[in-house]
Amino acid sequence: MIKNKTGRIFEIIFYPLVSILIFLIIWDVGVKNSELSVVMPGPWEVVSKFIQSFAVPIGKYTMVYHILYSLMRVVPAYIVGSLAGIILGILMGWYPVINRILRPLYELIRPIPPIAWIPISIVWFGIGEGSKWFLIFLAAFVPITLNAYAGATTVDETLIKCSKMLGASDGQVFKTVVLPYSVPHIFTGLQVGLSTSWATVVAAEMIRSTEGVGWIIISSMDTNNVVQSLVGIMGIGVVGFILAIVMRKIEEVLCRWNRIET
Amino acid sequence: MEQDRNLDIILKCENVSKKFQTKHRTKEVIGNINLEVRKNEFVVLFGPGQCGKTTMLNILSGLEKTTTGKVFLNDREVVEPGPDRGVVFQSISLYPWLTVMGNVEYGPKVRGINKKVRKEKAEYYIELVGLKGFENSYPNQISGGMKQRVGIARAYCNEPDVLFMDEPFSALDAQTRYLMQEEIMRIWEKEKRTVIFVTNNIEEALYLADRIILFTNCPTQIKKEYVIDLPRPRDYTSDDFLKLREEITENMAHTL
Numbered sequence A: 001m002i003k004n005k006t007g008r009i010f011e012i013i014f015y016p017l018v019s020i021l022i023f024l025i026i027w028d029v030g031v032k033n034s035e036l037s038v039v040m041p042g043p044w045e046v047v048s049k050f051i052q053s054f055a056v057p058i059g060k061y062t063m064v065y066h067i068l069y070s071l072m073r074v075v076p077a078y079i080v081g082s083l084a085g086i087i088l089g090i091l092m093g094w095y096p097v098i099n100r101i102l103r104p105l106y107e108l109i110r111p112i113p114p115i116a117w118i119p120i121s122i123v124w125f126g127i128g129e130g131s132k133w134f135l136i137f138l139a140a141f142v143p144i145t146l147n148a149y150a151g152a153t154t155v156d157e158t159l160i161k162c163s164k165m166l167g168a169s170d171g172q173v174f175k176t177v178v179l180p181y182s183v184p185h186i187f188t189g190l191q192v193g194l195s196t197s198w199a200t201v202v203a204a205e206m207i208r209s210t211e212g213v214g215w216i217i218i219s220s221m222d223t224n225n226v227v228q229s230l231v232g233i234m235g236i237g238v239v240g241f242i243l244a245i246v247m248r249k250i251e252e253v254l255c256r257w258n259r260i261e262t
Numbered sequence B: 001m002e003q004d005r006n007l008d009i010i011l012k013c014e015n016v017s018k019k020f021q022t023k024h025r026t027k028e029v030i031g032n033i034n035l036e037v038r039k040n041e042f043v044v045l046f047g048p049g050q051c052g053k054t055t056m057l058n059i060l061s062g063l064e065k066t067t068t069g070k071v072f073l074n075d076r077e078v079v080e081p082g083p084d085r086g087v088v089f090q091s092i093s094l095y096p097w098l099t100v101m102g103n104v105e106y107g108p109k110v111r112g113i114n115k116k117v118r119k120e121k122a123e124y125y126i127e128l129v130g131l132k133g134f135e136n137s138y139p140n141q142i143s144g145g146m147k148q149r150v151g152i153a154r155a156y157c158n159e160p161d162v163l164f165m166d167e168p169f170s171a172l173d174a175q176t177r178y179l180m181q182e183e184i185m186r187i188w189e190k191e192k193r194t195v196i197f198v199t200n201n202i203e204e205a206l207y208l209a210d211r212i213i214l215f216t217n218c219p220t221q222i223k224k225e226y227v228i229d230l231p232r233p234r235d236y237t238s239d240d241f242l243k244l245r246e247e248i249t250e251n252m253a254h255t256l
Helices: A005-032 A043-052 A063-094 A096-109 A114-125 A129-153 A157-165 A170-207 A213-223 A226-254 B053-061 B100-104 B106-110 B115-128 B144-157 B174-190 B202-208 B239-255
Strands: B009-021 B026-038 B042-046 B068-073 B085-088 B162-166 B194-199 B211-215 B222-227
Touching (some): A063 A129, A063 A170, A063 A213, A157 A170, A157 B085, A170 A213, A213 A226, B009 B053, B009 B194, B085 B144, B100 B106, B100 B144, B106 B115, B144 B162, B222 B239
Parallel strands (some): B042 B211, B162 B194
Antiparallel strands (some): B009 B026, B211 B222
16 A cells, blocks of 8 residues: 555554544543542643653652663663573474473463562562563563564475575574564564563562652552552553554564565 | 487486375375486476375475485485475465565575675576566565566576476466466576476476376376477467377376
């Protein structure tokens, strides 16, 4: 489908704005016309507090610092978790022996939610950044491994035969067929892993912190501040949304061949 | 015609048979085939639907092992896949993440041929199959017929001694199929190679072949060989063409 540029911009900006606006209006009407207002502030109050939070500190820091602190916890752990997941997933997918040896271990770890590791992670890594990185590492590692594995096991057999006939060595088959074939699957994993990692930061910041978007929510519990809690939620939502878009853009560039419409 | 037919035997197949072992029984797919193919000959393996034509092709190309017997290419035994043989697959199977150029130069690239030489080679074969101007397109941007042209260029570009084509046009619509038959003849006339072509379409077989090997049904054996010396380009409706068509079709019907 070919669309003109204004049409595309309209589609990208206008529709999301309308849907968000409608959501806020329903929220507003709902709160104003029911007893919900006792436990639920209106959307304009939350939105304006959210915007204010970029200038007025919550706790020690403004929103930008809270976001940066949380990102500092998520990004390194996410990158390490992703790399580990990609390597393990592809190796398991490509070498049946590795799969047989490591799969049972992986399957045991897979169903455990990252927050279940909180006590252990404190014992192992203390209450500083280490335990938070560990939790986020797990949150990224698990889904990415699974998707990388799926990518490497579903490689088109004929493409492998084709490469062998054309003279490729086993190593070249791996590099020129298995890896590129797995890339779209890996990106699915990276997307899922990114959202679970970002979501896990809230739990990780429960361990002990004085900053971060997760901390905004945790500390609102102590003060019974519903508005602050919703501001924190909004912060997590907005940043998660932006991260997902960034990831999708990277994918679009790297998997151009997979996205082109016929 | 005659002087094109070099009498050198390039591919030899001696007492080849293939059995597949399943849990409960052994199935004999190919039973004792002897075959000799001359350099630059266009041989069509022709037979009923589910006979072992593709298995035979996989054995000749080295993708599958024989149960008994041996295959020789240029007097060297074929034991595994290798770049002296090229395959055009039924399922086309281009690398979707590579452009037309990337696909065609894949073979020379993995064999370590330098960039300038392989680009020139790839450009030559892309032009030969009529895809000049599409070098930078991705496979899902071009039509089925064009994809199969890329498949042919990719196999050619590695400059193999034998080209195997496994029902390469079976996924195409009838019009495109006729067109591709003409094209493969044009390409072959220009760049002579030894071609082993599998099909179950009698018209296609007669249009293309120097020699048709008629196979029986499972276990596949050679029922009869036909040397086709009709002048090229062949006319699907000429008397000789139709007569041969009838004869071979009837002979095949007996094998079912």
